[in-house]
Amino acid sequence: MTDCSVVDLLSGKFSVGQVVKVKGWVRTRRDSKAGISFVAVYDGSCFDAIQAVVPNSLSNYEEVLRLTTGCSVMITGEVVESPGQGQAFEIQATGVEVIGWVEDPDTYPMAAKRHTVEFLREHAHLRPRTNLIGAVARVRNSLAQAIHRFYHERGYIWVSTPIITASDTEGAGEMFRVSTLDLENLPRNDQDAVDFSQDFFGKESFLTVSGQLNAETYACALSKVYTFGPTFRAENSNTSRHLAEFWMMEPEVAFADLDDVAALAEDMLKYVFKAVLEERGDDMAFFAQRIEKQAISRLESFISKDFAQVDYTDAIEILLQSGRKFEMDVSWGIDMSSEHERYLAEEHFKAPVVVKNYPRDIKAFYMRQNDDGKTVAAMDVLAPGIGEIIGGSQREERLEVFDARLEEMGLNKEDYSWYRDLRRYGSVPHSGFGLGFERLVSYVTGMSNIRDVIPFPRAPKQADY
Amino acid sequence: MTDCSVVDLLSGKFSVGQVVKVKGWVRTRRDSKAGISFVAVYDGSCFDAIQAVVPNSLSNYEEVLRLTTGCSVMITGEVVESPGQGQAFEIQATGVEVIGWVEDPDTYPMAAKRHTVEFLREHAHLRPRTNLIGAVARVRNSLAQAIHRFYHERGYIWVSTPIITASDTEGAGEMFRVSTLDLENLPRNDQDAVDFSQDFFGKESFLTVSGQLNAETYACALSKVYTFGPTFRAENSNTSRHLAEFWMMEPEVAFADLDDVAALAEDMLKYVFKAVLEERGDDMAFFAQRIEKQAISRLESFISKDFAQVDYTDAIEILLQSGRKFEMDVSWGIDMSSEHERYLAEEHFKAPVVVKNYPRDIKAFYMRQNDDGKTVAAMDVLAPGIGEIIGGSQREERLEVFDARLEEMGLNKEDYSWYRDLRRYGSVPHSGFGLGFERLVSYVTGMSNIRDVIPFPRAPKQADY
Numbered sequence: 001m002t003d004c005s006v007v008d009l010l011s012g013k014f015s016v017g018q019v020v021k022v023k024g025w026v027r028t029r030r031d032s033k034a035g036i037s038f039v040a041v042y043d044g045s046c047f048d049a050i051q052a053v054v055p056n057s058l059s060n061y062e063e064v065l066r067l068t069t070g071c072s073v074m075i076t077g078e079v080v081e082s083p084g085q086g087q088a089f090e091i092q093a094t095g096v097e098v099i100g101w102v103e104d105p106d107t108y109p110m111a112a113k114r115h116t117v118e119f120l121r122e123h124a125h126l127r128p129r130t131n132l133i134g135a136v137a138r139v140r141n142s143l144a145q146a147i148h149r150f151y152h153e154r155g156y157i158w159v160s161t162p163i164i165t166a167s168d169t170e171g172a173g174e175m176f177r178v179s180t181l182d183l184e185n186l187p188r189n190d191q192d193a194v195d196f197s198q199d200f201f202g203k204e205s206f207l208t209v210s211g212q213l214n215a216e217t218y219a220c221a222l223s224k225v226y227t228f229g230p231t232f233r234a235e236n237s238n239t240s241r242h243l244a245e246f247w248m249m250e251p252e253v254a255f256a257d258l259d260d261v262a263a264l265a266e267d268m269l270k271y272v273f274k275a276v277l278e279e280r281g282d283d284m285a286f287f288a289q290r291i292e293k294q295a296i297s298r299l300e301s302f303i304s305k306d307f308a309q310v311d312y313t314d315a316i317e318i319l320l321q322s323g324r325k326f327e328m329d330v331s332w333g334i335d336m337s338s339e340h341e342r343y344l345a346e347e348h349f350k351a352p353v354v355v356k357n358y359p360r361d362i363k364a365f366y367m368r369q370n371d372d373g374k375t376v377a378a379m380d381v382l383a384p385g386i387g388e389i390i391g392g393s394q395r396e397e398r399l400e401v402f403d404a405r406l407e408e409m410g411l412n413k414e415d416y417s418w419y420r421d422l423r424r425y426g427s428v429p430h431s432g433f434g435l436g437f438e439r440l441v442s443y444v445t446g447m448s449n450i451r452d453v454i455p456f457p458r459a460p461k462q463a464d465y
Numbered sequence: 466m467t468d469c470s471v472v473d474l475l476s477g478k479f480s481v482g483q484v485v486k487v488k489g490w491v492r493t494r495r496d497s498k499a500g501i502s503f504v505a506v507y508d509g510s511c512f513d514a515i516q517a518v519v520p521n522s523l524s525n526y527e528e529v530l531r532l533t534t535g536c537s538v539m540i541t542g543e544v545v546e547s548p549g550q551g552q553a554f555e556i557q558a559t560g561v562e563v564i565g566w567v568e569d570p571d572t573y574p575m576a577a578k579r580h581t582v583e584f585l586r587e588h589a590h591l592r593p594r595t596n597l598i599g600a601v602a603r604v605r606n607s608l609a610q611a612i613h614r615f616y617h618e619r620g621y622i623w624v625s626t627p628i629i630t631a632s633d634t635e636g637a638g639e640m641f642r643v644s645t646l647d648l649e650n651l652p653r654n655d656q657d658a659v660d661f662s663q664d665f666f667g668k669e670s671f672l673t674v675s676g677q678l679n680a681e682t683y684a685c686a687l688s689k690v691y692t693f694g695p696t697f698r699a700e701n702s703n704t705s706r707h708l709a710e711f712w713m714m715e716p717e718v719a720f721a722d723l724d725d726v727a728a729l730a731e732d733m734l735k736y737v738f739k740a741v742l743e744e745r746g747d748d749m750a751f752f753a754q755r756i757e758k759q760a761i762s763r764l765e766s767f768i769s770k771d772f773a774q775v776d777y778t779d780a781i782e783i784l785l786q787s788g789r790k791f792e793m794d795v796s797w798g799i800d801m802s803s804e805h806e807r808y809l810a811e812e813h814f815k816a817p818v819v820v821k822n823y824p825r826d827i828k829a830f831y832m833r834q835n836d837d838g839k840t841v842a843a844m845d846v847l848a849p850g851i852g853e854i855i856g857g858s859q860r861e862e863r864l865e866v867f868d869a870r871l872e873e874m875g876l877n878k879e880d881y882s883w884y885r886d887l888r889r890y891g892s893v894p895h896s897g898f899g900l901g902f903e904r905l906v907s908y909v910t911g912m913s914n915i916r917d918v919i920p921f922p923r924a925p926k927q928a929d930y
Contacts, residue, residue, distance in 0.1 A: 005620065005688070007620070023688075023719070023720040023893075024688070025686075025891050026891075043687075043688045043719075044622070044686055044687025044688045044689070045620055045687075045688065045689075070890050070891040071891050072891040072892065072893045074720075099720075099891075099892070099893050099894075100862070100888075100890075100891045100892035100893055101891070102889075102890045102891055103889040103890065108890055110890070124682075125679075125682040125883040125884075125886060125887070126682070126686075126886060126890070128682065128683050128686035128687055129685075129686040134686065134687060137622055137624065137683065137687060138622060138687075140623075140625075141617075141622040141623045141624075144613075144623050145613060145617045145623065148609075148610060148613050152606075152610045155470060155472070155510055157509070157602055157603060157606040158605075158606045158609050158610065159602065159606075159920055160605075160695070160712055160919065160920060161920065161921065162710065162920070162921040162923060162928070162930065163628065163672075163695045163697075163710055164641075164672075164697075164709070164710055164923050164928050165928060165930070166928040166929060167928075167929065167930055176629075176643045176644065176645060176665070177643070177644050177645065177648075178641045178642070178643060178672065179641065179642050179644070180641060180642065180699045181648075183642075183646075183648075183651060183659045184658075184659065186648060193649075194648045194649065200641070200699055200701070200709070200925060200926075201709075201923070201925070201926060201927065201928035202925075202926035202927075202928075203928060205928045207628075207629075207643065214590075214920065214921060214930060217589075217590040217591070217593065217920075217930075218593050218602065218920065220594075221490075221509055221591075221593035221594040221599065222508075222509025222510075222593055222599060222602060222603075223470075223488075223489070223508045223509045223510065224509070224510075229694070229695065230625070230628045230694065230695065232628075232629075234645045234665055236665070244629070244665070244666075245627065245628055245629055247625055254488070254508075255488040255539075255564075397565070418590040418929075418930055419590075421590060421591060422590070423565075424567075424568040425535050425565075425567045425568065425573055425575070425591070426490050426491075426535040426536050426537040426564075426565045426566070426567055427537065427564070427565035428488075428537045428564050428565055429564075454625065455624055455625060455626065455627070455679065455682075455683065456626065456627040456679060458627060458629050458666070460665060460666070460667075461665075461666060461667035462666065462667075463627070463629050463630060463631040463632075463666035463667075463668060463670045464631060464632065464883075465627065465630070465632055465679060465682075465883055
């Protein structure tokens with residue numbers, strides 16, 4: 001008797017006639033008048049459940065008749081061809097052992113019926129038991145694995161950039177403080193301000209908003225690196241597109257310019273989409289059926305097309321000449337909103353678009369200044385169906401240009417001394433981008449609320465589990 | 466002309482006579498009296514540098530004569546066989562373009578000489594440029610990639626458990642608080658206590674110390690999962706073995722008992738050690754030469770031996786009968802210290818050892834009680850040369866036993882309601898373990914201070930960069 005997973009059984013790894021043992025949870029049970037029960041058992045290894053055909057000759061058949069959704073069972077029996085549609089094999093059960101009952105099935109939150117995503121979110125510890133969230137978890141894993149594989153195959157080194165940081169960076173206003181100070185007895189300094197020198201890290205410390213600056217230090221030593229880890233925003237916005245805690249993937253490449261990393265972004269996205277279509281056809285079929293009709297076709301289309309490339313300045317021209325009335329007015333200098341981005345990708349180019357060379361005033365201090373004095377070597381990748389999915393730039397590697405920009409923005413040179421060192425010692429052109437991992441999972445699955453594509457979402461007033 | 470990496474050149478991917486372009490940093494320069502300079506260039510793709518042979522006929526040869534360690538260069542030339550020892554190929558340079566100079570080479574912190582690890586730690590942004598820390602980064606990456614590959618090949622799903630949590634768990638005393646409250650104007654409630662309901666998450670929130678409890682929720686739905694992410698300890702200990710922020714890998718397996726996960730731990734460790742020996746032979750040779758003589762041989766020995774298995778009770782007996790005087794006295798019930806663990810692995814068994822079934826009083830509340838009433842199904846994996854490297858357990862899946870244990874320990878049932886749900890609805894036996902990733906990198910490389918195997922270490926008074 002061989003222990004086996006549902007995916008191995010359904011994919012024919014065991015031959016008809018073999019005696020097997022399967023462990024999992026009951027999805028549904030149906031009893032026929034002929035004294036046979038059909039018990040569908042899942043174990044998370046794939047979307048589908050395996051059907052066990054249970055005869056009433058089993059000594060504990062009365063237990064079988066009490067099985068409900070969510071009960072854990074161990075089923076032994078023979079692999080047989082399935083006469084029914086939809087699956088090739090089933091199990092002719094010779095034994096059903098109940099491992100764990102469901103206490104009070106009538107109130108079991110995950111009973112076999114359609115639940116709203118809002119209801120599931122309130123039961124984040126049980127929702128992976130549903131078809132929907134189980135499929136999300138498998139697709140999320142498939143994407144993460146493909147990302148690591150893509151970079152590893154190309155000689156990139158995964159670098160773990162710090163989560164806690166006392167480094168002064170942009171956007172400190174939206175950062176979470178990390179502290180062990182006793183709030184009932186805050187230490188004070190001479191000026192009667194809170195004395196962070198007595199805090200754990202000896203300085204006021206925060207959760208990171210991006211690993212980029214740290215990743216640059218490793219790219220300027222090892223050439224090709226990437227980060228993949230959690231990042232944080234203390235933004236008080238309760239929307240379907242924001243999380244306080246999310247995973248970010250950021251490659252950083254020495255000797256690469258903006259076009260190089262635009263090409264990298266294209267290769268990477270196509271690689272991971274191919275992987276998920278190959279590995280998770282079952283789950284993707286479910287998403288196409290239940291969540292977003294285009295789930296599969298839009299990935300296929302994405303893979304098959306060359307990315308369009310357009311300068312920000314030309315993109316603005318396209319929008320102005322579109323004859324379209326946008327909610328937000330178009331003019332050179334605006335930070336494009338979702339409606340503009342989607343028009344470009346979905347209607348004008350009908351393909352993923354890389355928009356390049358944005359106005360410097362709407363972009364970060366570290367981006368490389370172009371010769372026109374007005375724009376920086378920044379890019380966004382816009383995908384049909386979602387808009388911006390990747391943002392990146394070439395970094396300013398010229399010390400004197402960087403310093404002038406710091407001064408212009410009123411930032412303190414001392415705070416960037418280690419970052420400036422990269423420009424003082426063997427500086428190289430380098431570029432990178434960031435991909436919000438949950439945005440990616442959301443795009444692939446078609447799940448419209450980002451809180452449903454991360455196991456335990458963190459948002460304002462929400463840090464349970 | 467083909468762009469190529471140093472590793473591709475040295476491994477013979479380009480044939481003799483081919484014209485190539487290499488981009489990287491100068492490790493050393495040596496000038497011969499015959500008017501030829503030998504410039505060693507590294508790019509992080511492997512341990513070794515490629516030697517460029519530069520003739521004084523180059524128009525910018527005076528620039529070449531000013532090259533120092535750390536300068537970034539682009540070298541073009543022809544691949545030739547190297548007459549020297551140690552490498553098969555070198556480049557006969559026809560062009561050397563200096564991309565970035567080193568400002569004031571005399572004070573460049575990473576000049577080509579041996580630095581102490583303490584000095585390197587104070588220059589964490591530049592230290593990946595050294596042979597030592599570059600090698601650590603590649604080995605660390607190789608281990609991380611192997612971990613993901615190992616689990617993915619076996620159908621495990623990577624689950625990202627939350628970093629911020631308001632969940633009450635053990636050890637809250639050593640947790641970092643995460644907050645956006647204004648410390649100069651702390652909100653107070655009716656009882657004049659700090660009012661965390663006004664904090665970002667509406668509750669006092671912390672950085673996670675382990676993803677295990679969350680991972681259990683996914684294992685009890687998808688069977689086989691693992692986490693790999695950062696975890697935190699606000700322990701005020703400044704030792705070579707502790708970090709405030711470190712990465713942890715935790716598999717969690719449904720329908721698995723303690724022996725199953727002990728076998729999983731053995732398979733996993735052997736798999737990743739094989740991978741690193743295969744992929745990073747160059748870096749491992751360096752560690753064996755410079756850091757820890759046994760670096761390679763102890764991994765080979767680890768891979769070739771079956772793990773020994775011993776009950777805690779028998780292990781105590783072995784220690785008592787060893788005739789050895791330990792600093793800490795041995796008796797049943799003690800939490801073994803490193804000297805005991807290393808005696809067992811290095812002297813008694815001369816192999817990795819799994820110690821099982823520890824006294825319940827020294828272990829966590831969630832571990833499964835054994836029938837003897839005195840021990841729990843916990844295990845530690847002890848490795849020769851380091852001691853404990855993995856800790857795990859079978860989890861208590863029986864609701865009534867779990868509840869009795871909570872009561873005994875004075876813990877509040879309500880605080881564990883979602884964890885108890887896993888035992889109320891289709892409960893299954895399940896087990897898992899935790900591996901501190903930096904401990905693993907430390908073991909493999911022989912680096913004795915854990916702060917040298919993570920890019921930007923966090924410890925008391927240390928959160929720079």
